[in-house]
Amino acid sequence: ERGADGQVNIIYWQAPSIMNPYLSGGTKDIEAASLVIEPLGRYDPTGALVPYLAVEIPTVENGGVSEDLTTITWTLKEGLLWSDGSPVTAADVVFTSEYCMDPEGGCAQRAKFDGVASVEAVDDLTVKVTFETPKPNPYGPFMGGQSPILQKAQFENCKGANASSCTEENFNPIGTGPFRVTDFRPNDVISLEANPNYRDPAKPAFATVNFKGGGDAMAAGRAVLETGEFDYAWNLQLAPDVLEQMAAAGQGEPIAAFGTLVERIEMNLTDPSPDLPEGERSTVAHPHPFLSEEPVRRALSMAIDRELLVEVGYGQAGRATCNLVPAPELYASDNTDCLTQDIEGAKALLEENGWTDSDGDGIRDKDGMKLSLVYQTSTNAVRQDFQALIKQWWSEIGVETELRNIDASVFFGGDPGSPDTFQKFYADVEMYANNFDGTDPQAYLSMYRCGNEPKPSSQWQGENINRFCSEEYDALLDELAQTGELDKRGEIAKQLNDMITKETMTIVPLVDRGRVSARSNTLGGVALNTWDSELWNAADWYRIKE
Amino acid sequence: MLDHPIARIENLRVEFQTKSGTVVGVEDVSFDIAAGETVCVVGESGSGKSVSSLSLMRLIEFGGGDIANGKLIFDRKDGGPLDLTTADQDLMRTIRGNEIGMIFQEPMTALNPVFTVGRQLTEGLKVHRGMSQDEAEARALELLREVRIPEPERRLRQYPHELSGGMRQRVVIAMALACKPRLLIADEPTTALDVTIQAEILALIDRLKRETGTAVMFITHDMAVVAQMADRVVVMFRGNKVEEGPVEEIFEAPKHPYTQALLAAVPKLGEMTGSDAPRPMKLVGRDDQATDPIPGTNETLLTVENLVTRFPVTGGFFRRTVANVHAVEDVSFTINRGQTLSLVGESGCGKSTAGRSILRLVEPLSGKIDLDGMDVMSLSPGALRRARQDMQMIFQDPFASLNPQMQLADQVSEPMRNFGLASGSEMRDRVANLFDRVELPRSFMQRYPHELSGGQRQRIAIARALALNPKLIIADEAVSALDVSVQAQVVNLMMELQAELGLSFLFISHDMAVVERVSHYVGVMYLGRIVELGPRRAVFEDPQHPYTQALMKAVPIADPRQRKSERDLNFKPIPSPIHEAGYTPDPTRYKEVSPGHKVLISDSGY
Amino acid sequence: MLTYTIRRLVLSFPVLLFISFAVFMLLQLAPGDPMAQVPLTVPPEVKQQMREALGLGEPPLVQYWKWLVQVFWIEPQVLIDHWFGTSFSEGKLRVISWQTRSPVMDIVIQRIPQTLWVVGLAYVVGVLIALPIGIYSAYRQYSVFDQAGTFVTMIGFSIPPFFTGPLLIVIFSVQLGWFPSIYDTTHVVNDWASFKIQLQQMIMPVMVLALQTTAQISRYMRAAMLDNLNADYVRTARAKGMSEWVVVMIHVLRNSMIPVITVIALGVPAIFGGAIITENVFKVNGIGQLLITALFANDLPMVMTLTFIFAFLIVMFNLIADVLYGLLDPRIRYD
Amino acid sequence: MTEPVPASPKAIEALRDAGPEAPPRSQWRDVWDQFRKHKGAMFGGAFLVFITLAVLFGPWVWTLDPQQLDIRNKDLRPIWTALWDSSAKTAIGHPFGTDNLGRDQLAQMIYGGRASMAVGWAAMVLSLFIGTAIGVIAGYFRKLDGILMRMTDLFLSLPILPLLLVAVTLFRQPLRANFGPEGGMFILIVTVIGITSWMPTARIVRGDVLALKEREFVLAARSIGTTPWKIIQRHLLPNVLSPIMVSATLGLATAIITESALSFLGVGFPSDFPTWGKMLADAVPRMVDFPERVMLPGIAISLTVLSVNYLGDGLRDALDPRLRGR
């Protein structure tokens, strides 16, 4: 029964700052917003598509997607109401696409609408999206937490350059979700209450939500697991022993699920030496003095004990992996070669290729060039532990490592003026995690296309971090883009994955990182979802009665 | 009544526990004070005068002292004699300020700077007399009138710093008298004050004693004050009483050698009558000393003409000069080689400023300063620094004018180092010679100022001034802060140096007796101007300006048979030297009454 | 005194302008990008568009000028509108945070209650504890109390709040369960029970912060008391027969408070920014937490405005300290 | 006009000033004697000497590499826990235990102490230097007072984090080239802490100098031709020593803590470079299970700060000739 279970307390240690996912790409904001505004369809915990505002998920089979893969037609459920009582119509859906595609609005989810030629309302409940080229994966717009439907009536005056000044709208969007905002305090607390017009009259079970933000993962975990002050804590990036110790208090339990997030080491194939003139460092003009040798990269990978890394850093929330694309099943390669550590093999490999410790200082060299690396990553306790461990292993095979950690806001901020961004890659190797949106890896794998590397002429924007370049790879990518058949796509994707990991060791995947959150023992209905917002089914949450 | 003392001190011994062992402040002192009687306690600095008086108040405990032995019998108003050493602090609190009042040495610091005069005056009345605020205020007003403070209503609401030193001391006296105590202890109440104010305060205490029959214990080291005030005198020396007796007896037939020496060291106004040149004092036990007159030369060393120094008072939003303190106004004089010119006058009349202006330690507004052919006013900062080699300064307060953190040898050698005149062993020799010169043992070279007595410190200051072989030394109240005996030695030292080295002095002082001793010429300053200037003999024996005459009258004389009466005193309050920005004062005009003796005939403000 | 105050006030305008300019240039130089928190899955072109939508494409001086206009011209209008119901500011662009797309000032005002409740109260508590400790330590210099006080306050001073905070949480929230470990900023105090809850949630952060304040202020208080305890006027007061209480607590204290009051006044600006770590540990989302999140998110307008407010407070409290000094000490009169 | 009474030999003695009786001794002997009397200072000094020696020469005695991971021996407890908890995992080879990656805690304490002490001292000295210089100049030269004090306001308002980030961006590369990655970062951190913490010192020193400037001995120094620079050096600086000492004590603590706070916020030394502050920050999440990991660095920091405080008190008393005599 709606509102029967009182209040649910949720804690996000990163505080949401806005309720409009189109103006912020931040996970915290998207997830907070998912309590209020909803897309046409979502992914469920298995990665399968489920309709939300739509009657069903359009496919080629049911005729929703045209045979030539250029249009997709959505039909809205009948009788849907916004939380203010007005009906949801196709016009709202069309408006949403206009809102995001406005060039002046700076829409964060613009990529979702890539290749969209037009969005039109066929009738009050039907929307047709037309693409410029065939789209094997047409589920970009209006699918998942990133592109929920906005109410046209509310946001009409907030398009383009006005987007920023619509504070009230951005903080308090009118939605179709189970809750609506009563008080939004940016970067602090959101108070919500059950949406009286929610489509299922029995839901949500909770009358109010107290959505607290701020602090750190430690404190959030403690509040759920140890003191029981909160019911749900998001994304507990904590060392496994710490988490275990907290869970022992018995107030709640950590829950984990896996997605596509892979912690990896990226090898710089170009020379980051500071001796090069500015503008030529880490550019394809200068290949890396030793990392451009495949055996060196392979040896570095062989020296790593991924299982131990998992044990130290993630516990249940991690799995050792050798793949860039670890999921879904369809696209995940079965490559497991790298999982056993092989220090001796690595040494032999280096030895074979002429890297010997000729001056006896413990560091291998060849032609006066030492195997000496700068290894950078963003500041974070687990990453620092990884760095220490990997440094140790590499020193065992005769490679010297200098560790560098950079504040995340600088490292991931694309400021072309800073030497420390991950795109500039003024280091030999760097470590971070990345994943892809939804379930299709095509865009993800396309990042490593030749010419897509960050470089001065592109203001150091670009996604081919390693400066990898292979004609063969690019040709396969083109093939993938033309293929609609799923099994075939899986084949190609696996090949691409292996090419960039197993065969060339350009990217050295370490851990397939799951998501750990925690729920209290009295909170029922939680289904942790890594493909969509964690709060995707908050409408189903309820209080477990003792 | 007289045979029944109000307070009796018997075999008092006070000790201080310090880090380096026990220090004895007072060894063995006994004397008594009867009602309506003034007992003067005299002695050099550190002889235990203050310690005795604080013991009587049982305040010595708060300073870390401990009454080790002896009795302090006090005759309470009701309740008969009581030994204060056995009283507890609660009982003492009802006696302090109520039955025993105390006036302290330093009027500048004895009052709490953040409370109004009225509040500090009424506090005691409310506690001891249980008065209401209004009653207490009415009584405070009455007290202020009694001590003759002008505009008493206004004073009640003023803060201590808004009053002059003399007025502050009168407030302290009023405070001590507030509850009509049976015993009044005055610990050097006038040491820091001008002669004029001193005279008034002495008269005030004397009158109060006569009118109310209060017993007074008067502590001082100034023999002239003793001669003015005392019925009986107690002489203390290094923690012991060495002599006691009626005042005439002490002055006319001192028995203890210390008392004799002390009296010999006191300069007495009029001693030099009849002689032209100054002459060192004859000190007890120093037969080796030359006391020949020092004639000096008639060659001009320093000429100061129309010197004007003003301090701007800024105000308003743009910090413009809205008024000026006319500290030195159109002053001219000359000093001859090997001679001394003294400037005398009351506090604030501009003596120090005049001295500093000559060295350009403060920038004069206009005028001409010529030192041995060098035009000081036009010198560049670098040249001025070098020019200061020829003129040096000795300051009033030997405690403040030496850096507490520096060894004495370093302080004396600093001028030489500044000008690179010597270094290494040569420097050490010269410093040692300077120590010899000022008669300090060479073993003092490694010591710090705080380890020396005031007189020794002043010698260090003199040695430092001598280090550069200056032609002129400006001695700004150089001996005012010293004990009489020490003062005599320092004065003698300065005169000796003058005789030997041909130094010229600009001697700034408010002590007429000392000035009479040391000067060839005297200038009397009032409100920034010299009102009378001339050879010492002429000025002292034939003062022409009314101000000079009044000043002479106020000086107490160290002879109990020449007491001044209150009627001789008539001082007007000094007008303010602050004038608005546009104000142009009249030029100074003098009348020459005899050769070199000039008297101001234009308006001086007096 | 009045002209002095006015003069200083007027002079503080150029100073503040200069400070704001220096801070702006510093922030311009500082690396970092407001897009750092956008996930890597968002392609670079999109990020570039988002940047431009924030006005990041414009030259720095233009950005600075806009900010100046917004802070000094538009925000005051908003304030006037708010008070008098006028509509001067209608349609004008206020200082907008890049993170939240809402006016910075609104958020700041939202944060003030927390900051004052916790950090401000901690300062008050710290001072209230420090003063008696300082007074008594000085009065009984080198006594056991004095030594112990020095020892404890120095330890308190040398232990960072990111340690004391979690320690208190582990003891009082986890083990004993007395106090909540997470501060509820939405809590409304309207009766006794809710006040009690407020007290419970405040007590730990207040204690952690107060420890730092206490250590410093009590040192200053002790030194100031020692300076005055041997002054001549104290002897005079005793000679008048005043009780020790009056002597110490009225005569000495009043004088010793003069320097200490100014130290206290100068510490006030720190309330607004100096408690970053403690605010973070206890999730008291006050101004300090706002600043640090804004810094990490490279939210330039927010950082700029907060630092400016901070600078403003520093300059003002400097002035207040000087004026207080003049008011408390009758000897000092500024012309 | 009483002519002096016939002289008696005792009178000379009576009139001579009472000078110091004790024979003069060398300045440093005196300082030392006075210093020795201050128990707290002796304790503080001894502890500081001990800790300094320990962190300087410790690596020769305790040769384990603090960065050496020994994952099999992770989470060892210090050996003394065996006293009351016989089931605790301990090893003689790691007397202070190991951390979650098996790094030896004793070695970390030693190396961490090196870094913390170095940062603390260097940043403190730098901030004292700047603070004293600015304070003295502002106090002594009236004309510069206004501008310097406004500059102090400016520095008070500068946020330390962006400042550090700017410094890292601009100077990391050149410093790394010249001093190595750790040396370079050390210089950056010290400089940033130094230049953001001199302001209170400057204020206090300025106040004292303003008062000292009016003292007669400064005037006397001017009149004997001492140049302003020498006046500052000889006469002003020694006399503002006492407030500087207090600032120094607080400054050392602040510097050590600021460094650790920077580590806590993630903008400090390289992650494998231990400092006490960082050890403390890293150990906080595990403080229930492994209290020694917070206690050891915590106690080290507190004791260091305390001993510097006492040492400062003692030195102040010993260096002030006025107090020394008593």
Ligand SMILES: Nc1ncnc2c1ncn2[C@@H]1O[C@H](COP(=O)(O)OP(=O)(O)OP(=O)(O)O)[C@@H](O)[C@H]1O
């Ligand atoms: N608080 C104290 N601690 C240690 N010794 C003290 C203390 N007060 C006074 N003495 C010592 O007691 C002796 C007598 O001092 P006292 O103040 O009585 O001298 P005085 O005769 O009043 O001198 P002055 O004329 O300078 O006031 C001195 O030798 C001094 O060193």
Ligand SMILES: Nc1ncnc2c1ncn2[C@@H]1O[C@H](COP(=O)(O)OP(=O)(O)OP(=O)(O)O)[C@@H](O)[C@H]1O
């Ligand atoms: N630096 C200054 N700024 C403003 N006014 C000053 C300054 N120095 C002195 N005065 C004023 O100038 C006048 C003369 O002062 P000066 O010190 O020369 O007097 P004095 O005769 O030496 O007095 P005393 O006997 O007290 O030393 C006084 O009114 C004083 O207030």
Ligand SMILES: [Mg+2]
């Ligand atoms: Mg005395």
Ligand SMILES: [Mg+2]
């Ligand atoms: Mg003077």
